[in-house]
Amino acid sequence: MIRDFLPTDLKVLAKYYDIARIISASPTAPHQPLISCQSPGTSPHHAIFSRCGTAESFCENCMCLEAVRCRQILVRIEAVEGKFFLITAIPLEISGQLQTLELITCVEDKALEHALTAPKETNSLTYHFVNNLYHLVFRDALTTMYNRRYIDKQLPLEIARVRQNNRPFSLIMTDIDYFKQVNDRYGHAVGDEVLKFFALKLHEHVRHKQENWVARYGGEEFLLALSDCSEAQAYHITETLRKTIEQTSIPTSAGELCITASFGVYMFTGQETDFHQLVDQVDKRLYQAKQAGRNCTVAARPT
Incomplete structure (x- = not known):
């Protein structure tokens, strides 16, 4: 669980992912969470993944909701409109509220790879932040060992x-x-x-x-x-x-x-x-x- 996530962090990630946004889930009705995108991306792929809606229309299989429910980082590759996307959902705690950081990148794009392999002196904040997220995906939340x-x-x-x-x-x-x-x-x-x-x-x-x-x-x-x-x-x-x-x-x-x-x-x-x-x-x-x-x-x- 990542705490004290800042808006500036989201701006940094937006440079390296097709979509980087915060998804909030609030129980507006029993078993019917409201999903709202607080930071919609502007990439060409954003329309594909604009699945945010209202309490009356939400995704039953939403990774963001599941990440919050199980308090774990979830990763999957999804085929959409002939393209493959790597989707990562990371549970966050912002001002005491549970939310999800959703990161989406087309696997044909080398932006993320560049971010992880770029020299540290190029942009240390970006390097360390993205690199930390990478390691979080492969760590067991309870024991901190690899998963x-x-x-x-x-x-x-x-x-x-x-x-x-x-x-x-x-x-x-x-x-x-x-x-x-x-x-x-x-x-x-x-x-x-x-x-x-x-x-x-x-x-x-x-x-x-x-x-x-x-x-x-x-x-x-x-x-x-x-x-x-x-x-x-x-x-x-x-x-x-x-x-x-x-x-x-x-x-x-x-x-x-x-x-x-x-x-x-x-x-x-x-x-x-x-x-x-x-x-x-x-x-x-x-x-x-x-x-x-x-x-x-x-x-x-x-x-």
């Missing part, structure tokens, strides 16, 4: 890099054991505290190398990517991490809690044709760790 969208984007790049430099690359998939019991006993707010602590511990154990990263795969499941790391090395890193998790008390609003986690380890072999196969392999090892009694690590090959 599933980042995994889908980054793993193909990692595979291409490994094929090029012929260096080892390993993945770790982990899942908190019996996490549902935490939510059931203490509530989801405490569960969120546990997830944030767990994610931080994962990050602490891989951040020694800039190319390494951690992403929330879904729920209480996380994926760790380790560059220049063999499966044997990844296994030992994982075991150290597993023991740390087991031996650490987590401070929460319900008191100190203890958890354990299960881990699967897999190294890219070169035989995998796409990143889905790579994820499937490491996920299979995690499943085996769960079947083996949890709180253990399973690797694809003997270490």
